[in-house]
Amino acid sequence: MKTPDEFRGEVREYLSSIQSSSRELKIPWIVGEAVVTSHVVEYTKHSYGEYFEVIIEEFKKAENKSSGFAFMGWEHPIAGIKGTDAEGKVKQLFEEIDEFTVTIESYANLFSEVPVADLVAMTPLWPTLSGGPKVINFDNTAPGGITSDGRYLYVSDTNNNRILVFDLKNLTDQAEAINVIGQENESLRIPSSDTKGLYRPVGIATDGKWLFIADSGNERLVIYNLTTQQPVLMLGKQNPNVTVPIIEFPYTQIDDLAWDGEKLYATVRGSNIVVIIENLLEILNSEDKSDSKIELSVLGVEGVSGCSKNLFNSPVGLDVDDKYLYVADRLNGRVLIWDKSKLPDPMFVLGYEDFNCEIDVEDPSGNINVGNYDVASNGEYLFVDDGRGRVLVFERDNLSNGALASFVIGRSEISDLSARQVPTKGETAVPRGLFADETYLYVADKNFYYPAVLVFNISSGIKNGMEAEYILGVKWPRNPKYDIDIINDKLFLAGQEYIGVFNELPSENYQYPDFYLGGPFGGGLGGVRVSSDGKHLCIIAKDGTVGIYNEIPDEPKDPDISIEEVGKYGRISGGAASGIACKDGKLAAVSSNPSDSKVLVWKSMPTRDDQEPDVCLTQAGGEKISEPYNVFIYNDTLFVAVHTGSKLLIYNNISALTDTSEPDLIIDKITGGVHDVFYDGVHLFVSAGSGVHVYHELPTKNRDADEIIEYVDFNGTELKIDPWGMYFDGEYLWVMTGCSEHYSFLIRIPTKDKEVTPVKKLMREDFKDYLEKGIEPSFLKAFSGIFGVEE
Numbered sequence: 001m002k003t004p005d006e007f008r009g010e011v012r013e014y015l016s017s018i019q020s021s022s023r024e025l026k027i028p029w030i031v032g033e034a035v036v037t038s039h040v041v042e043y044t045k046h047s048y049g050e051y052f053e054v055i056i057e058e059f060k061k062a063e064n065k066s067s068g069f070a071f072m073g074w075e076h077p078i079a080g081i082k083g084t085d086a087e088g089k090v091k092q093l094f095e096e097i098d099e100f101t102v103t104i105e106s107y108a109n110l111f112s113e114v115p116v117a118d119l120v121a122m123t124p125l126w127p128t129l130s131g132g133p134k135v136i137n138f139d140n141t142a143p144g145g146i147t148s149d150g151r152y153l154y155v156s157d158t159n160n161n162r163i164l165v166f167d168l169k170n171l172t173d174q175a176e177a178i179n180v181i182g183q184e185n186e187s188l189r190i191p192s193s194d195t196k197g198l199y200r201p202v203g204i205a206t207d208g209k210w211l212f213i214a215d216s217g218n219e220r221l222v223i224y225n226l227t228t229q230q231p232v233l234m235l236g237k238q239n240p241n242v243t244v245p246i247i248e249f250p251y252t253q254i255d256d257l258a259w260d261g262e263k264l265y266a267t268v269r270g271s272n273i274v275v276i277i278e279n280l281l282e283i284l285n286s287e288d289k290s291d292s293k294i295e296l297s298v299l300g301v302e303g304v305s306g307c308s309k310n311l312f313n314s315p316v317g318l319d320v321d322d323k324y325l326y327v328a329d330r331l332n333g334r335v336l337i338w339d340k341s342k343l344p345d346p347m348f349v350l351g352y353e354d355f356n357c358e359i360d361v362e363d364p365s366g367n368i369n370v371g372n373y374d375v376a377s378n379g380e381y382l383f384v385d386d387g388r389g390r391v392l393v394f395e396r397d398n399l400s401n402g403a404l405a406s407f408v409i410g411r412s413e414i415s416d417l418s419a420r421q422v423p424t425k426g427e428t429a430v431p432r433g434l435f436a437d438e439t440y441l442y443v444a445d446k447n448f449y450y451p452a453v454l455v456f457n458i459s460s461g462i463k464n465g466m467e468a469e470y471i472l473g474v475k476w477p478r479n480p481k482y483d484i485d486i487i488n489d490k491l492f493l494a495g496q497e498y499i500g501v502f503n504e505l506p507s508e509n510y511q512y513p514d515f516y517l518g519g520p521f522g523g524g525l526g527g528v529r530v531s532s533d534g535k536h537l538c539i540i541a542k543d544g545t546v547g548i549y550n551e552i553p554d555e556p557k558d559p560d561i562s563i564e565e566v567g568k569y570g571r572i573s574g575g576a577a578s579g580i581a582c583k584d585g586k587l588a589a590v591s592s593n594p595s596d597s598k599v600l601v602w603k604s605m606p607t608r609d610d611q612e613p614d615v616c617l618t619q620a621g622g623e624k625i626s627e628p629y630n631v632f633i634y635n636d637t638l639f640v641a642v643h644t645g646s647k648l649l650i651y652n653n654i655s656a657l658t659d660t661s662e663p664d665l666i667i668d669k670i671t672g673g674v675h676d677v678f679y680d681g682v683h684l685f686v687s688a689g690s691g692v693h694v695y696h697e698l699p700t701k702n703r704d705a706d707e708i709i710e711y712v713d714f715n716g717t718e719l720k721i722d723p724w725g726m727y728f729d730g731e732y733l734w735v736m737t738g739c740s741e742h743y744s745f746l747i748r749i750p751t752k753d754k755e756v757t758p759v760k761k762l763m764r765e766d767f768k769d770y771l772e773k774g775i776e777p778s779f780l781k782a783f784s785g786i787f788g789v790e791e
Contacts, residue, residue, distance in 0.1 A: 109706070109707050109752065110683065110694060110696075110707070110733075110751050110752065111694070111707065111709055111733070111749065111751060111752050112752040114711050114712065114713050114718055115709060115712055115713065115733075115749045115750070115752065116712070116713040116714075116749075116750070116756045117712050117713065117714050117747050117748065117749055118748055118749075118750055118754075118756045118757070118759070119506060119507075119508070119509055119747075119748035120509055120510065120745055120746060120747055120748070121502075121506040121509070121510065121511045121512070121745065121746040121748075122480045122493065122500070122512065122744070122745045122746045123478070123510060123743070123745035123746075124476065124510050124763060124764040124766075124767035124777065124779065125510070125762060125763040125764070125767060126509070126714065126715065126759060126762040126763065127189075127714050127719060127742065127745065127747075128188060128189065128190055128714050128715065128717045128719070128762075129187055129188065129189060129762055129763065130157070130160040130162065130183070130186070130187060130188060130189040131160075131187075131474070131767075131771060132176075132186055132187060132771055133164070133176040133177040133178075133180070133186045134174055134175075134176050134177075134472075134473070134474050134771060135157075135160070135473070135474050135771070136155065136157055136160075136164070136451045136452065136453065136472065136473040136474070137157055137158070137159035137160045137189070137451060137478065137743050138156075138157070138158055138159065138432075138433075138444060138445075138446040138451040139158035139159055139200065139202065139446065139740075140430065140432070140446045140447075140448065140739075141739075141740075142156070142158050142202040142203075142216075142255065142432070142433075142446070143202070143203065143255055143256045143267075143316040143317035143328065143330075143373040143374045143432055143433065144156070144202065144203040144204070144255070144256035144257070144316075144317045144318075144373075144374050144432075144433050144434075144435075144444075145158060145201070145202055145203060145204060145256075145433045145444055146204070146433040146434070146435045146442050146443075146444045146453065147204050147205050147206050147435050148168070148206070148435060148437060148440070148442060149206050149207060149208035149226075150168070150208070150437060150439070151167075151168060151169075151208065152165050152166065152167060152168060153165070153166040153168055153171075153442065153453075153455075154166075154204055154206060154211065155177075155444065155453055155472075156201045156202055156203070156204050156213075156433075156444075157201075158200050158201060158202055158216075159189070159200070159741075159742055159743050160183075160189040161182055161183065161189050161190065161191045161192075161197075161198050161199055161200060161201070161217070162180050162181060162182040162183045162189065162198060162201070163180070163181035163182055163198065163201055163204065163211075163213065164177035164179075164180060165177055165178055165179035165180070165181065166178065166472065168440075171455065171470050171472075172470065173470055173471055173472070174471070174472065174473070174474065174774075175470070175472055179229075181196075181198070181211075181213075181224070182196070182197060182198030182201065183198075190717055190719075191217055191218075191719070191720075193218045193239060193241055193242075194241040194242065195231055195241070195242050195243045195244055196231060197218075198213070198215050198217075198218070198222070199215060199216075199217030199218045200215075200216045200217035200741075201213050201214065201215050201216065201217075201222075202214045202216045202254070202255055202256065203254060203255055203256035203257040203266070203267075203317075204257060205257040205258050205259040205264070206226070206259070207259055207261055208226065209225070209226055209227065210223055210224065210225065210226065210259070210284065211223070211224040211226055212257050212259055212264060213257075214254035214255065214256070214257055214266070216253065216254065216255075216269075218236070218239075219236055219237065219252035219253065220234050220235060220236030220237070220239075220246075220249075220252060221234065221235040221236060221249065221252075221254060221257075221266075222234050223235075223284065231244050232244055232245075232284070232289070233245055233246075233247070233283070233284065233289050234246045234247070235247050235248075235249035235277075235294070236248075236249050236252050237252065245289040245290035246290070247283070247289070247290065247292055247293075247294060248294075249294060251266065251268045251271070251273075251275050253268060253269040253270060253271075254266045254267065254268060254269065255267040255268070255269045255315075255316050255317070256316060256317045256318050256374070257318075258318050258319045258320045258325075259320070260320045260321075260322075260340070261281070262280075262281050263276055263277060263278055263280065263281075264276070264277040264280045265277075265318055265320055265325060266318075267315045267316055267317070267318055267327065268302075271300075271302050271303060272300050272301065272302065272303065272304060272305050272311070272312045272313065272314065272315065273298050273299060273300040273301070273302050273312070273315070274298070274299040274300060274312075274315055274318065274325075274327055275296055275297070275298050275299075276296065276297045276298070276299070276343075277294060277295070277296060278295040278296065278297060279292075279294070279295040280294075297343070297344075299327075299338075299343065299344050300312045300315070305331075307329075307332045307334075307355075307356055307357035308355055308356055309345050309346055309355045310344065310345070312327070312329045312332065312336075313329060313330070313331035313332045314329070314330040314331040314332075315327050315328065315329050315330065315336075316328050316330045316373050316374070317373050317374030317375050317385070317432075317433075317434070318375065319375050319376045319377050319434075319435075320340065320377075321377040321378070321379045321396075322379060323339065323340065323379075324337050324338060324339060324340065324347075324377065324396070325337070325338040325340050325343075326375045326376075326377055326382065327375070328372050328373055328374055328375045328384070328385065329372075330370070330371060330372055330373060331370055331371075332351075332357055332370070333351050333357075333360075333368045333369055333370035333371070333372060333387060334349055334350060334351035334352050334357065334368055334372075335349070335350040335351060335368065335372070335375050335382075335384055336348075336349055337349070337350070337399060347399075348399045348400060348401055348403070349401050349402070350366065350368060350384065350394070350399075350401075350402070350403060351366070351367065351368030351372075351402075352401070352402060353401050353402035354401065355401075359402075361402045361404070363404055364414060364415050364417055365392065365404040365405045365406075365408070365414045366392075366402055366403060366404040366405060367386070368384065368386050368387055368392075369386060369387030369388050370387060371387040372384065372385050372386055372387035373385050373387075373432035373433075374431075374432055374433055374434045375434065376434035376435050376436045376441070377396060377436065378436040378437050378438055378441075378458075379396065379438075380395075380396055380397075380438075381393050381394065381395060381396060381436065381458075381462065382394040382395075382396050382399070383409070383434050383436050383441060384405070384434075385431050385432055385434060388417055388419065389410060389419050389420050389428055389429050389430060389431065390408050390409070390410045390411050390416075390417075390428060390431070391408065391409040391410050391428060391431050391434065391441075391443060392405035392407075392408055392414075393405055393406055393407040393408065393409060393462055394406065406462075407462045407463060407464050408464050408465075409428065409441065409443075409456060409462070409464075409465075409466060410423075410426075410427055410428030410431060410443075411427065411428075411464070411465060412426070412464060412465030413464065413465070414464060420447075421447060421448075421449060421497070421520075421786050422447060422449045422450045422475075422786060422787055423445040423447060423450060423452050423454060423471070424471075425454065425467040425468040425471055426465060426466075426467045426468075428443060428445055428454065429445055429447040429450075430445055430446045430447040431443045431444070431445050431446075431454075432444065432445075432446045433446065436458070438459065439457065439458070439459045440455055440456060440457060440458065440459075440469075441455075441456040441458050442454070442455055442456075443455075443456070443468075448477065448478060448479030448496070449475065449476075449477050449478075449479060449783065449786050449787065450473060450474075450475040450476075450787070451473050451478075452471050452472060452473035453471070453472040453473060454468040454470075454471055454472075455468055455469050455470040455471070455472070456468050456469065457469045474770075474771065475780065475787060476767070476770075476780065477495075477780075477783050477786070478743035478744060478745075479495055479496060479497075479743075479744055480493055480494065480495045480496075480500070480736060480738070480744045480745065480746065481494065481495065481496050481528060481576070481724070481736075481738060481739070481744055482494060482528055482529065482576075482577055482629075482675070482676070482724040482725055482736060482738070482739075482744075483528065483529040483530050483531075483579070483630070483676070483724065483725035483736065484530070484725040484726070484727055484734060484736050484746065485530050485531050485532050485725075485727060486505065486727045486729065486734065487532045487533070487534045488534055489504055489505055490502060490503060490504070490505075490532075490552065491505050491506065491734075492530045492532060492537065493513065493530070493736070493746065494526075494527050494528050494529050494530045494539070494725070495516075495518075495526065496526065496527070496528050496542060496576075497518050497519075497520060497521075497526045497786065498516040498517060498518035498520070498521050498526040499516065499517040499518060499524070499525070499526055499527055499530050499537075499539055500512070500513030500515075500516050501513050501514055501515050501516070501517065501553070502514060506746070506748070509759060509761065510763075510764045510767075512779040512782070513782075515555060515556060515782075516556065516782055517539070517553065517556055517557075518556075519785075520783075520785030520786050521556060521782060521783075521785055522556035522785070523556035523557055523558060524547075524553065524556045524557055524558055524559070525539050525541060525545065525547035525558070525559050525562075526539075526541060527539040527540050527541040527542070527545075527547070527580075528540065528541065528542050528576060528577060528578060528579075529577075529578060529579045529580045529630060529725075530580070531580050531581045531582045531583065532552065532582065533582050533583050533584065533585075534552075535550070535551065535552070536548055536549060536550060536551075536552075536582050536605060537549040537552050537553065538580050538581070538582035538587060539559070539580065540572075540574070540578050540579065540580040540589055541574065542574055542575070542576055542578070543574045544564065544571065544572035544573050544574025544575070544578060544591055544593075545562060545563070545564050545572070545574070546562070546563040546564075546572060546580065546587075546589050547559030547561070547562055547563075548560060548561040548562075548563075548582070548587070548605070548606060561606055561607070561608065561609055561611075562609050562610075563589075563606060563609065563610055563611060564610060565610045566600060566610070566612055566613055566616075567610075567612030567613075568612065569598065569600065569612070569613065569616045570596075571596075572589060572591050572600065573591045573593035573595070573596035574591055574592070574593060575591060575592030575593040575594075575627075576592065577592040577627070577629040577630070577643065577675070578590055578591055578592045578593075578629075579592070579628065579629055579630030579631050579641070579676075580630075580631065581630075581631045581632050581633045582605065582633070583632075583633035583634065584633055584634070584635055584636075585604055585605055586601070586602060586603055586604065586605070586633050586654060587601070587602040587605055587606060588600065588601045588602070588631040588633055588638060589613075589631065590628035590629070590630065590631050590640065591628075592627050592628060592629055592643070594626060594627055594644070597618070597624070597625055597626050597627055597628055598616050598617065598618050598625070598628075599615075599616070599617040599618075599625060599628055599631065599640055600613040600615070600616055600617075601613055601614055601615040601616075601617070601638065601654065601657055602614055603615070603654060603655060603657075614657070615657045615658060615659055615661070616659050617640075617657075617659065617661065618659075619660075620640075620642075620647075620649050620662065620663050620666065621662065621663070621666050623645070625640070625642055625649070626642065626643075626644035626645065627642065627643040627644040628640050628641065628642050628643070629641045629642070629643045629674065629675050629676065630675070630676045630677060630725075631677075632677045632678060632679060633654070634679045634680075634681065636652070636653055636654045636655055637650065637651065637652055637653075637654070637679070638650070638651040638654050638657070639651075639677040639679060640663075640677075641674045641675060641676050641677045641686065641687075642674055643673045643674055643675065644673070645668065646668065646670050646671060646672060646673050646674050646688060647666055647667065647668045647670075647674060648666070648667040648668075648670065648674055648677060648686055649663040649665075649666055650663055650664055650665040650666075650667070650698075650699075651663050651664060652664040652665075665699065665700070665701070665702065666702060667686075667699060667702050667703070668702060669702060669703060669704045669705070670686055670688050670690065670693050670705070671688065671689075671690045672688040672689025672690030672691070673688055673689045674686060674687070674688045675687040675688055675689070675723065675724045676723070676724050676725050676726055678726045678727060678728060679698065680728055680730075682696075682697065682698075683695065683696060683697075683728060684697075684698055684699065685726050685728060685733070686705070687723035687724055687725075687726055687735070688723075689722065689740065690708070690710065691708045691709050691710035691711075691721065691723065692708065692709040692721075692723045692726065692733070692735060693705035693708050694706060694707045694708070694709065709721070709723075709733075709749070712747060712749060715758055715759055716758075719741070719742070720741050721735065721737045721741060721742075721747070722737050722738055722739050722740045722741040722742065723735045723736070723737055724736045724737070724738065724739070731750065731751055731754060732748050732749060732750055732751070732754075733748075733749040733751075734746065734747070734748055734749075735747045735749060764777065764779075766778055766779070767779075
């Protein structure tokens with residue numbers, strides 16, 4: 001009997017001797033004969049150098065017959081067999097085998113089905129932890145998420161997968177929540193679809209008896225009885241993990257909720273409608289809720305956007321009082337107001353003087369910017385997020401089309417339209433969640449650096465620039481977006497307002513950069529994307545400005561070259577996800593602005609300010625290139641990650657590109673909207689809302705990826721990732737995750753053959769002291785230019 005090592009040697013010798021056959025064999029092929037029970041053979045794919053692991057379970061031979069071992073080919077034939085009758089010889093050998101079992105596990109899979117993270121950076125705590133009862137982690141793009149019954153304050157801590165409950169009788173600055181809904185304890189942020197679990201809760205509403213929760217990640221509405229502190233009903237799809245009645249409900253992607261004691265009002269994400277559950281109170285008071293049928297009425301036309309009395313464009317936040325229904329129509333930049341007794345036509349519109357969005361209000365006390373998220377009423381005043389970081393206050397009984405606000409909260413003057421990054425007691429930054437009663441106005445400020453709830457006491461009146469009585473939440477930056485690059489063991493990380501520079505690759509958890517580039521950080525250019533070829537450092541800012549450093553900076557300073565105007569191509573409009581690549585002596589940049597999307601290519605590195613690019617691409621495959629999120633250059637190949645339509649464009653010859661060049665390949669098999677692309681000469685990585693799509697070789701045709709990383713194991717807990725920037729160094733995949741699933745941070749994911757040790761230290765010590773004692777941690781000092789002077 002041959003030993004496994006002897007057999008392995010024979011296999012390697014055989015594979016080195018054979019040549020590819022012009023005749024493709026579609027059946028298994030035989031490489032030798034031996035009698036062993038089970039072992040593993042490693043070998044090299046003849047033309048690509050990729051490894052396969054073939055696990056061969058015992059072949060059972062018939063009596064007095066010889067035995068053999070079969071090797072199955074991968075996606076296409078690995079090799080042929082010499083000889084004119086190769087296929088016949090293989091068939092003859094197989095006829096001598098009565099029973100056999102072959103299992104293949106390919107080394108082409110770089111990662112386990114659910115790979116294990118072994119390191120995180122740009123976060124002070126392990127991703128399964130919330131930070132405790134003080135920490136709030138809002139979703140920047142979710143409306144509402146705050147409500148009160150006059151005794152308790154409820155806050156949707158969306159990115160921590162929980163609802164925080166605060167006692168209004170014992171409210172202080174940075175108060176701790178007294179209860180947590182959706183998690184086993186106050187320390188965790190693990191999503192769950194069971195009866196008491198939550199996954200990215202957004203809109204909430206209450207009357208003190210019932211708490212209504214839009215559990216967006218689980219695609220359901222959850223209703224709690226606050227007397228018993230137990231869920232009693234869900235609306236959505238059936239779930240075997242749930243022990244309370246579930247009523248089938250067609251609209252599961254709910255943004256915000258409002259309850260008037262009888263009816264539940266909800267905005268439906270992506271559908272441009274408002275739905276009203278007419279008989280929910282009756283269902284809640286019934287004995288057998290599971291047999292109940294939902295009665296619905298709908299405002300708007302499902303799937304149709306527009307600007308009129310009956311058409312919306314992304315309605316998000318809403319509220320009701322005793323008389324009116326209010327809806328923030330986000331992408332139209334307006335608020336619609338209905339008399340609840342006279343649906344479906346609205347009575348008033350704010351932000352415009354007409355319902356067709358033709359005559360907008362120019363006065364800053366009545367103008368509402370596109371991007372307004374929420375609205376709230378206490379029956380006397382109407383509070384409106386104006387899309388500029390302010391809260392406009394209207395008198396409810398003096399409403400009319402294009403009405404002007406009487407006050408502004410979040411600025412000292414109603415004429416002040418300037419932006420803020422971080423809230424203080426007197427200034428708001430991103431006030432995208434509002435709730436008001438007779439005593440308090442609650443503002444959920446969903447900025448990236450200090451997610452906070454501001455509590456304004458309005459019981460004695462309202463005035464411009466009034467200060468909040470309390471501020472809840474903890475300052476810490478959770479905003480690295482959206483990109484990374486690694487060169488010569490240095491790691492560069494884009495944070496929107498900054499570029500973080502690690503002089504060495506992070507080797508321990510919870511590390512932060514050695515220094516930062518960006519105005520608030522001492523100088524230089526911050527940005528949303530970053531790239532380096534080892535000599536140059538290239539950055540693109542959110543406003544589209546391209547900065548080029550001719551040498552890698554070792555301290556904050558301004559770039560050597562700045563590009564904003566691009567000659568006959570106009571300006572680089574930018575956008576939050578605009579991208580850049582400087583590799584192999586070339587530069588490419590993309591503007592992600594939907595109204596001015598373009599791909600700019602300089603065939604050699606620019607040497608002067610505002611140097612015009614050689615190429616501007618705006619069309620591909622007969623369609624407009626819309627929202628290109630990033631670019632990548634490898635030798636003479638250009639990759640363009642296009643978000644709208646979820647496509648990857650590949651141009652094989654940058655040197656020959658013109659404005660009208662078509663891509664050599666368009667890959668559109670990637671769902672979820674493409675975010676980013678990386679290629680190392682062998683493996684192609686494409687990030688999207690659906691995960692990291694890994695191709696084991698550069699595709700030559702439009703096809704699916706060879707493997708997809710959707711979930712990552714964090715110490716035994718599997719969390720879905722939202723990947724953006726990536727870098728693969730052959731052993732580790734570095735991924736920036738954030739936006740739709742978490743706050744943003746950097747993950748290191750080892751390939752499947754690397755051993756991973758469970759992480760024991762789950763939080764930085766200085767961050768623990770910060771949460772418990774208020775002692776500022778060292779990593780926060782770099783952000784003092786963002787946070788400003790301490791109050």
